[in-house]
Structures are given as structure tokens and as C-alpha cells.
Amino acid sequence: MEPPEPLVQFEAVSYLYPRATRPALRNISLDIRRGEFVGLIGATGAGKTTLCLTLNGIVPQFYGGRFFGRITVAGMDTLEHPTGMLARYVGMVFQDPETQLIANSVEDEVAFALENLQVPREEIRARITYVLQAVRLDGYERKHPSELSGGQKQRLAIAAALAMRPALLVLDEPTSQLDPVGEQEVFAVADELNRELGVTVLMASHAAERLAEYATRLILLSAGSLVAVGSPDEIYPQIELLERHHLRPPQVARTFYLINKAGHPTGRLPVRLEDGLRALDSLCAQCTLTPPSIPPEPQGADGPALVSARDLKYTYPDGTRALNGVSLDIRAGEYVVIIGQNGAGKTTLIKHFLRLLEPTEGKVLIGGRDTREFTVGELARRVGYVGQNPDHQIFNASVKDEVSFALRHLGYPAAEIRARTSASLEALGLLDMQDMHPLALTRGDRARVVLAAVLALQPEVIILDEPTTGQDYRGAKSILDITRELHRQGKTVIVVTHHLYLMPEYARRVLVMGKGTLLLDAPLRQAYHQLDVLGATFLEPPQAVLLSRYLERYSAGELRLLTPEEVAACFIPGGVERGSHQIPESVA
Amino acid sequence: MGVIRFQRVWRESLFTRLDFRAKLLIVAVISLVAFVWESPITLAALALTVIIAALLSGIEAAYLGRIFRLMMPLYGLLLVTHGFWNTQQVRVLTGRETLTPLFTFPSAWPLVGGGGMSVEGFVYGWAVILRTIVLILVLPLAIFTTDINQIMVGLVRIGIPYKLVFIFSSTLRFFPLLFGEAQAIIEAQRLRGLEPQRMGPLQRVRVYARIAIPLILGALVKAQQLEAVLQARAFTGSSARTYLHESRLRRVDWGVILLGLGLFVTAMALYVWLGVGKFAWLIFPSAPTPVPHR
Numbered sequence: 001m002e003p004p005e006p007l008v009q010f011e012a013v014s015y016l017y018p019r020a021t022r023p024a025l026r027n028i029s030l031d032i033r034r035g036e037f038v039g040l041i042g043a044t045g046a047g048k049t050t051l052c053l054t055l056n057g058i059v060p061q062f063y064g065g066r067f068f069g070r071i072t073v074a075g076m077d078t079l080e081h082p083t084g085m086l087a088r089y090v091g092m093v094f095q096d097p098e099t100q101l102i103a104n105s106v107e108d109e110v111a112f113a114l115e116n117l118q119v120p121r122e123e124i125r126a127r128i129t130y131v132l133q134a135v136r137l138d139g140y141e142r143k144h145p146s147e148l149s150g151g152q153k154q155r156l157a158i159a160a161a162l163a164m165r166p167a168l169l170v171l172d173e174p175t176s177q178l179d180p181v182g183e184q185e186v187f188a189v190a191d192e193l194n195r196e197l198g199v200t201v202l203m204a205s206h207a208a209e210r211l212a213e214y215a216t217r218l219i220l221l222s223a224g225s226l227v228a229v230g231s232p233d234e235i236y237p238q239i240e241l242l243e244r245h246h247l248r249p250p251q252v253a254r255t256f257y258l259i260n261k262a263g264h265p266t267g268r269l270p271v272r273l274e275d276g277l278r279a280l281d282s283l284c285a286q287c288t289l290t291p292p293s294i295p296p297e298p299q300g301a302d303g304p305a306l307v308s309a310r311d312l313k314y315t316y317p318d319g320t321r322a323l324n325g326v327s328l329d330i331r332a333g334e335y336v337v338i339i340g341q342n343g344a345g346k347t348t349l350i351k352h353f354l355r356l357l358e359p360t361e362g363k364v365l366i367g368g369r370d371t372r373e374f375t376v377g378e379l380a381r382r383v384g385y386v387g388q389n390p391d392h393q394i395f396n397a398s399v400k401d402e403v404s405f406a407l408r409h410l411g412y413p414a415a416e417i418r419a420r421t422s423a424s425l426e427a428l429g430l431l432d433m434q435d436m437h438p439l440a441l442t443r444g445d446r447a448r449v450v451l452a453a454v455l456a457l458q459p460e461v462i463i464l465d466e467p468t469t470g471q472d473y474r475g476a477k478s479i480l481d482i483t484r485e486l487h488r489q490g491k492t493v494i495v496v497t498h499h500l501y502l503m504p505e506y507a508r509r510v511l512v513m514g515k516g517t518l519l520l521d522a523p524l525r526q527a528y529h530q531l532d533v534l535g536a537t538f539l540e541p542p543q544a545v546l547l548s549r550y551l552e553r554y555s556a557g558e559l560r561l562l563t564p565e566e567v568a569a570c571f572i573p574g575g576v577e578r579g580s581h582q583i584p585e586s587v588a
Numbered sequence: 589m590g591v592i593r594f595q596r597v598w599r600e601s602l603f604t605r606l607d608f609r610a611k612l613l614i615v616a617v618i619s620l621v622a623f624v625w626e627s628p629i630t631l632a633a634l635a636l637t638v639i640i641a642a643l644l645s646g647i648e649a650a651y652l653g654r655i656f657r658l659m660m661p662l663y664g665l666l667l668v669t670h671g672f673w674n675t676q677q678v679r680v681l682t683g684r685e686t687l688t689p690l691f692t693f694p695s696a697w698p699l700v701g702g703g704g705m706s707v708e709g710f711v712y713g714w715a716v717i718l719r720t721i722v723l724i725l726v727l728p729l730a731i732f733t734t735d736i737n738q739i740m741v742g743l744v745r746i747g748i749p750y751k752l753v754f755i756f757s758s759t760l761r762f763f764p765l766l767f768g769e770a771q772a773i774i775e776a777q778r779l780r781g782l783e784p785q786r787m788g789p790l791q792r793v794r795v796y797a798r799i800a801i802p803l804i805l806g807a808l809v810k811a812q813q814l815e816a817v818l819q820a821r822a823f824t825g826s827s828a829r830t831y832l833h834e835s836r837l838r839r840v841d842w843g844v845i846l847l848g849l850g851l852f853v854t855a856m857a858l859y860v861w862l863g864v865g866k867f868a869w870l871i872f873p874s875a876p877t878p879v880p881h882r
Contacts (some may be wrong), residue, residue: 058819084822092820098765099813102758102821104736111832113821118830125832146764160821354779377783385779391770392804393776395798406780409795439805457781 004012006031007167007200008055013069013479014224015050015059024050026224028069032202034167037194039232040204043246044443044472047224048204049095052172055202056090057083065333074167087113091161093171095179095470097153101145101160106137109145109156110163117164124452131159133187134197150342151182155189157571162193169193170204175210176470179342179498181213181538183207187214206472209250209543212236212271220245237269248473251501251543251564252276258568259283277550284554291559292569294525304368305329306492307353307383307461311362314348322348324516325362334458335483335493337503337524340513341538346496349513350463353494355379367460380406384459388466392437392444393453399441400425410457420456428452428482452483461492468499480506500528501542502563512537525560599646602840603733610744610841610848611730617848621855622722626681626867628711630719638725647735657723663717670713671705678708681867711871736760741835744827751825762810769806773799 007033015025025049032038036480040048053059057078060067070373071078074089094100103109107128114124132138135155145153154174161169171190175183187210193199205211211218211232218235220228222245228235236242239257242249249257249271256269256279266283270276307330312322323345330336333488338346351357352364355371364371366382374382387393396402405420412420425431428448438449447467455464464483468476476499487493495507503510503524510527512520514537527533528545548561551570561567603611618638625631643649670678692704725854731739736757743753777783777795784792837845858864 053816056820058816062816062819083819084824087820087822090820092817094813094817096813099810100817102761102814102817104757104761108737108832112823115829115831116822116824118828121830121832121834124830128832145761164822267682356775356779375783375786376778377786380781382780387772389772390800392772393780393802395773395777395801397801406782410781448707453780 002164004036007034007074008032008202009070009072009302011070012425013054013067013071015054015068016066017050017063018065020065020470022224024224025054028226030226030229032168032200034200035194035198037201037214037216038203039211039218040202040207040221041208041211041218041235041247042204043474045223046221046245048221049172051203052092052170052204054078055168055170056086056092056554057081067498084116087166088117088164089167089532091158091164091166091169093154093161093169093174095173095176097150099155100157101153102204104144105141106132106143106145106148106156107141109160113164127163127165130147131162134162135159149182150178151185154178154182154186156532158186158189158193162199166199168200168202171201171205173204173206175205175207179538180540181469183210183342190214202495206248208236208248209252209273212250213255213273220247222281232271233268239269246472246474252547254545255544255564255567258564259571262568262572264571276543276547280547280550280554283549289551289554289570290572291555292561292566294560294566303331303333305365306332306367307494308365308368309349309352309362310365312349312352312364313361314352314357315360318434322516323352326513326516326518327362328511328521330461330492330494330520332492333487333490334509335487335507336495336509336511336515337507338494338496338511339498339500339534339537340519344513344537345516346513347465348516350385350465350494350496353383353461353463354385377410380459381410381457382459383461383482384454384457386447386450386454386462386464386467388469390443390450393450394446397437398435399430399449399452402438402449403430403434403456405453406457410570420458424452424456426463427455427485428512444471444478447471447475448482449481451479455486459491459492461493461495462486465496467500468497468502476502498539500539501544502527504542512539525562527560529558529560596749601645602643603645603729605836605840606733606844607769607837607841608730608734608738609746609835609837610844611734612746613845614848615726617852618726619723621852621865622726624718624856624859625719625865626712626715627865627869627871628715629870630865631715631722635718635721635725638722638729642725642729645729647728647732652725655719659720659724662720666716666720667710667713670716671710673704674712678706678712678867681712681782682708682872684708684872685870708872712867715867725841735833737833738835741831741833744831745835750827752830752831754823754825758814762814764811766803766807770799770803773802 010028010030013025013028013065014023016023028051040051042048050059053138054071055073055078061083067079073086076086076089078086101109103112110128110131111124115128129139132141135158137152137155137159145156148156158169169190178186190201191214194201215232218230218232220235221228227245228241236249236253237257239249239254252273253269253271255267256276260266260269264283264287266279270279283330307327309328312323312326315321326349340346348357352359353366355374355376358372366374366379371379393403395406400421403424404417407417407420425434428451430448430452433445441449442492467479471479480502483493483495497503507524510520510522510524511518512527512533519536520530520533528541531541534541544564544567547567548559551567552559617740618634622631622634639652642652671690678687679685687708690705690707690710691701693700695702740753742756744750782795784795787795855865859866863869
């Protein structure tokens with residue numbers, strides 16, 4: 001059978017943004033065939049967004065710059081056809097769920113593009129019904145976009161794009177700001193549209209496990225260049241290639257890569273969980289399982305509680321009960337991760353530690369004193385907070401001023417301001433950038449500036465609210481590495497995140513929240529294996545945990561493994577070695 | 589939580605069923621009449637009518653209360669300025685050379701000694717207050733009782749370019765987002781140890797001014813993203829487009845439009861020929877024929 005005809009053709013495409021010295025795209029040649037689900041992968045700055053924007057002509061027609069080569073979509077040259085016409089063929093879904101919804105109700109959002117294309121009213125009505133059913137938002141027609149969850153917002157954006165009946169649906173990191181439920185919703189809908197309606201899908205994403213499951217082909221970009229094209233089964237097993245380009249493979253692929261590397265050839269590396277489970281069956285039939293010795297659970301930190309909540313209840317003014325009797329103690333020197341789906345009460349809880357909210361009932365204690373005894377400013381000297389969006393926390397024209405901002409306003413002596421600012425800049429590796437404008441830095445560096453500014457106040461506790469959201473693997477690791485260093489220096493660290501796979505290397509204790517209650521408070525190794533509790537708050541454990549659970553059918557007892565390294569160590573004679581098979585220090 | 593939304597009443601009533609164009613005409617008629625009338629009696633009747641209509645349409649009494657509380661300093665200022673200093677206009681309107689003193693400051697008092705408030709000026713101050721009440725409440729009466737899409741289509745139908753209407757609608761959509769960002773930035777400043785409540789006014793202004801930097805930059809980034817979104821949705825700004833929502837003038841709308849025009853003509857006729865709505869009407873009956881305005 002002949003392969004389907006190409007829907008999109010790139011012919012030696014290069015592109016430079018106006019005033020840029022380096023091309024955002026370099027000599028890209030590739031085809032996307034009708035009916036494919038193509039995953040676009042690459043680290044931040046690889047050129048994924050630019051490539052997406054070329055498909056409906058926004059690059060270069062809207063942005064300008066220098067464009068070389070030729071792109072055709074459904075036979076139309078993207079330079080010769082206006083974006084309005086290309087929009088009929090290429091539906092776009094962007095990263096930010098907030099900015100891309102422009103109407104005041106769900107049905108108007110879907111209708112907007114159709115109205116612009118002068119589609120008759122009756123036809124618009126029919127298409128609204130159809131696409132809202134397709135993305136499972138029927139019944140929400142009159143809702144305001146702000147009433148939708150993150151996943152629903154992105155599904156609405158897909159519906160709005162789909163209403164134009166595009167041949168190609170382009171999604172630019174549509175799940176990067178969503179919780180796991182939202183991510184699953186978006187991938188499932190894109191998959192349905194692809195399989196059932198034949199819509200060609202191009203999705204840029206860092207969600208390796210999902211792309212392995214749903215994509216039929218992957219395109220790997222790095223620094224604007226095309227590095228590799230192939231099926232997930234061809235790309236994801238190339239662990240070294242991925243790591244060289246700062247990408248994370250699915251955990252199952254990394255696990256079997258390590259097993260292979262240790263001298264147990266398993267054939268083609270599995271990249272999907274179910275393939276991994278099958279591969280474990282055959283592996284266990286061939287060799288003996290030697291579970292690594294897992295050290296006993298770490299004892300909780302000693303000493304008095306630094307942050308405490310006592311039967312904490314909070315109801316928002318609109319009547320929403322966000323916290324329902326939460327009690328906990330966090331001791332000095334702990335590294336705690338708080339997990340739970342959106343709306344579980346994580347941020348509300350944190351806002352109480354900062355006194356941005358006051359308990360409806362119960363109380364919050366910092367260092368044994370009720371937070372009501374402090375002002376927000378006083379508490380800020382003890383509890384530092386780094387929010388999700390660094391740009392909301394930057395007010396100054398230079399990195400140095402930003403870091404010394406609070407010190408100056410709080411009236412510290414000039415010598416102390418200089419000393420603390422320098423120390424903070426040095427700790428975060430920002431000394432070379434101290435005179436630069438913070439907004440001229442990368443997002444990851446901006447996050448470090450905010451962290452430096454918070455550290456300048458020398459707080460005992462540092463809270464990071466979803467620091468890894470919107471970051472690629474390298475960016476997320478770089479921020480978490482800093483938190484590890486702070487923890488080593490004796491700070492108490494509290495991190496809120498959806499990215500469970502990142503945390504075994506860092507956190508020791510997990511607070512699982514759901515529906516405003518504390519569902520579980522346990523050491524990380526124990527918490528990650530409470531699948532029912534995680535499921536209750538719509539969280540999925542990392543693949544390594546699921547592999548570990550599966551392996552238990554071949555072992556005498558519970559394994560409680562957390563990472564690909566630990567799972568692979570089961571097949572390595574002699575157990576865990578230092579180096580690539582190292583058990584994360586924090587959980588060991 | 590905490591999201592600001594476009595205010596809307598949810599109770600179905602004649603107000604919600606009317607076409608936006610009919611409502612706009614009524615708003616225009618009431619505003620014009622309020623501008624022309626000077627009599628506190630007719631303005632009080634008009635203000636009362638608008639308040640009752642607002643309550644009947646489903647606008648919450650608490651909302652009206654908030655507006656009145658917000659306006660209270662202005663009302664005080666209006667009473668003082670008109671009572672004390674608006675002597676010339678009040679003389680013209682009443683046709684009296686001498687105004688009736690309400691009270692007079694002792695002549696020994698510095699600056700204000702010998703000055704005083706007149707009854708006519710005080711009454712005129714009330715008339716102006718009632719006029720502002722009418723003008724402030726009549727627009728929400730039209731807007732809060734209309735779905736935003738009906739407002740948009742209605743505005744396009746009366747000839748306002750779609751591009752302008754889209755800007756209006758986008759403002760309603762994105763203002764809450766920017767407001768949320770401003771709150772997040774203020775929160776971030778407080779979390780960096782700033783305590784505006786303990787600062788002097790100047791220092792506080794300087795600190796708050798810093799909100800502008802991230803807010804404007806954030807708005808610029810959003811604007812650029814929005815532009816890309818609009819391009820991807822085939823937006824050109826042209827009024828040559830179709831609309832999901834209909835805007836049709838039904839018989840009841842025509843009836844309201846005719847009624848509004850009729851009331852306007854009647855009010856103007858009564859004003860010109862019988863003096864109904866003029867400042868002196870019924871209150872200062874002994875006043876001679878007013879001298880013309882200068």
C-alpha cells in the first residue's frame with residue numbers, strides 16, 4: 001500500500017526573527033502525511049513554536065524576519081496565501097489556556113473563527129454542536145471560559161480550531177500548564193480526532209510518556225535543526241541522543257536502556273508501559289530477579305515543628321470550601337513535596353503559611369507562633385515564596401536591584417544589603433548577570449533571580465509553587481537542583497508540583513491533598529506506592545513505580561522501587577552500584 | 589475564585605428581553621432629559637423611576653448601595669460647592685436678585701467669614717446629585733440586563749465598526765485577567781517583605797508604581813500572543829462577517845422606541861411651554877420670570 005500523500009511539505013526552510021542573529025529554524029526539510037499524529041519534541045528554544053507558527057503563515061507573515069525555503073500545506077504555499085485563508089486548513093492551539101480564549105462563552109469561542117469566515121448562522125450552530133461533542137464539552141455552551149478547568153479550556157481551544165474543519169491540527173505545548181487530568185484529557189481528545197475523524201495532528205510536547213503512547217511519528221528539533229524523525233519506537237530508545245539534546249525519554253525506555261547496558265539484551269527497547277510490562281515478563285523468565293536493598297524509610301526530622309496547621313479550614317467568600325480540617329507539622333530541615341490535582345487545596349494551604357489567607361477555622365503556626373501575630377511582611381522574612389510565574393515577581397531594572405529590592409525597602413544597613421545581595425547572587429550563579437535587566441534573561445534564569453531575591457531575606461522556609469510547570473526537563477532539573485542545595489544548607493523546602501517523576505531525587509516526604517483534605521502524609525517511597533490514594537486525587541505515579549509493582553509478581557515481597565535506575569538494578573548482579581544505578585540520595 | 593466577571597442580572601424580565609438598541613434609545617432619552625431638567629422634583633421622580641427599574645430588573649440593592657457609598661464624597665462636595673458658591677447661576681434660574689440664606693459664617697472667621705449657604709444653592713446641589721444618580725444608574729440598567737453578545741451585535745447594527753466593538757468585548761474578557769495579574773504582583777511584593785500599610789503615602793505610591801513594569805510587560809506579551817491567536821482564527825477586523833447571535837427589533841422593541849421618543853417630545857414640550865422641570869417649578873412659585881441665561 002502506498003503511504004498517504006503529504007499534507008505538509010517543508011523544503012529547506014530556514015527562518016530568522018527580525019534582528020535575530022541566529023536562525024530559529026535551520027534548513028528543515030520534512031513531510032507530514034495525512035492522518036498522522038506527529039509529536040514535535042525538543043528542549044526550550046529548539047524552534048518548536050516557530051515551526052508550528054510557520055504552518056499557518058503567522059511566521060513570517062505576521063512576525064516578519066527572513067524566511068528561506070518553501071512550505072506547502074494542502075498544496076498552498078504559506079508565503080503566497082494570507083493567514084486568514086490558511087486558517088481554514090490549519091487549526092492552532094496555543095500553550096496558554098487563558099490568552100487564547102477570546103470570547104465570553106463557550107459557544108461564542110467556537111463561533112468566532114466561523115463568523116470571521118462568514119459561515120452562515122445555521123451552519124455555525126451545527127458545527128458548534130458537532131465540535132463540542134467531539135471534545136466532550138457539550139452542555140457547556142453558555143459557560144464563561146473562566147468557569148472551565150485548565151483541561152477543559154484547552155479542549156475548548158481545540159474545538160474552536162476544529163470548527164474550521166482543518167486538515168491539520170497544530171497544538172503547541174497544549175498541556176504544559178495543566179495538571180495530569182488536564183493533560184490526559186487533551187491527549188485523549190487529540191487522539192480521538194486523529195483516529196476517528198482523520199484529522200492530522202502535530203503536537204509539540206515534553207510529555208514523553210504520552211507521546212510514546214499516542215504519536216505515530218516524532219520530529220526531534222534542536223537549536224532550530226532537524227535532528228531525527230521516526231516513530232516513537234525508533235526515537236525514544238535512543239536515550240543518549242535524547243540526553244544529548246536535553247530531553248527526557250519515557251521512564252520505561254530508560255529502564256530497559258539501563259538493563260540492556262548492564263548486559264541483559266532485551267531486543268528493541270519498549271517505550272510504552274504495556275510493552276515494558278511484557279518485556280519484564282520475558283526478562284524475568286530468562287534471569288533471576290535480584291531486588292536492590294532499599295534502605296529503611298528515613299526518620300522524620302527531629303526538633304520542634306517549624307510550620308504547623310491545626311484543624312485548618314478555609315472557605316472562600318463565594319462559599320467554596322477549599323480546606324477541610326488539615327493538620328500537619330513540618331519540621332526544620334525537611335524537604336516536603338505537596339501533590340494533588342488542581343483544586344485539591346495545595347495553593348490555599350500554602351497561602352495560609354504566608355498569611356495571605358487567614359483560617360476560617362483552626363490555626364497555622366510558624367515557629368510555634370500563630371501567623372495572626374505576624375504581618376505578611378514579617379512572615380516573609382521567615383517564609384520565602386517563589387511563585388509559578390517569575391514575571392509576576394520581578395519589578396526592577398537590574399538583577400542586582402531585584403535581589404536587593406526587599407532589603408532596601410525594609411531598611412537594612414547599606415553594608416548588610418551589599419553583603420546579602422552578593423551572597424545571594426553568588427549562591428544562584430547570577431554574579432555575571434547582576435547588571436542585566438531581569439527580563440532579558442531566559443525564563444529559567446528569571447526564576448533563579450526571584451529565588452535569589454527571596455534568599456536575600458534569609459528565610460528559614462522556602463516554598464516553591466509549581467516551579468517546574470512550563471519548564472523543559474533541563475529547566476525543571478536546574479531549579480530543583482538549587483532547592484537540593486538549599487536543603488543541604490539547612491533550609492526547610494516545600495515544593496508543590498504535578499511532576500511526580502522529578503521528585504524522588506529531591507524530596508523525602510509527600511503530602512497528598514485531595515478535595516481540601518490531607519489524604520496522605522508519608523515518606524516519598526511509601527506515598528508513591530499508594531496507588532489508590534494517588535488515584536483518588538487523579539495523579540498517576542511515574543512509570544518506574546508501575547514497573548516496580550508489576551515486578552512484585554516475580555519477587556517474594558514488596559519492592560517499592562521509584563526510579564528507572566532502581567528497577568534496572570533488579571537485573572544487575574551485585575545490586576545497586578554507584579553511578580547510573582544509584583538510588584537517589586534523598587530517598588535512600 | 590476571585591475572578592471578576594462582567595456583571596449580569598440573571599432574572600428574566602422585560603429589560604432582559606428587549607433588544608439592546610431599544611434599551612440604548614431609552615438610555616439616551618433618559619440621559620438627555622436628565623441633562624435638560626433642573627428641577628429637583630422632576631429629577632427626583634426620574635431618579636426614583638430608574639432606581640425602581642434597576643431593582644425590578646434584578647440589579648442587587650447591595651450593588652446600588654455600593655455605588656451610593658462610593659459617590660457619597662462627591663455628593664457632599666456638590667452640596668457644598670453649589671450651596672456656597674453657585675450664586676450666579678441660581679440667581680438666573682430662580683430670577684431672584686437676593687438668595688435666601690440657610691446659614692452664614694460669623695464675619696470674624698478667617699477666609700469664610702461673612703460667607704454662607706443659600707437655600708436655593710443647597711436645593712440646586714440636590715438637583716445635581718439626583719441628575720448624577722440618574723446618569724450613573726441608567727447605563728448599568730441597559731448593560732447589566734443584556735448579554736454581552738447581544739450588546740456586540742446591537743452596537744454593530746447601529747453602525748459602530750466591528751473592530752471597535754471587538755476591542756470593547758476583548759476588554760471585558762481580558763480586564764479580569766490583567767486585574768488578577770496586578771493582584772498577583774501586589775501579593776508578590778508583600779511576600780518580599782513590603783508592607784504598604786506601614787509606609788508613607790509617597791513611598792507607597794513609589795512601590796505601587798512598580799506594579800506597572802511587570803503588568804505592562806505582561807500585557808504586551810499577552811497582546812502579542814492574542815494577535816497570533818486572532819490570525820489563526822481568520823480575524824481581519826472587517827465588519828463583513830456573520831454573527832451567531834441575532835439582533836432583531838420585535839414589536840415590543842418598536843413599541844419601547846416609540847414610547848421613549850414620545851416621552852422625550854412630551855417632556856421637552858412641557859419644559860418649554862409650561863416650565864415643568866425648570867429649577868423654579870413648584871419650589872419657588874413667587875419668583876418672577878427668570879432672566880435668560882447669559
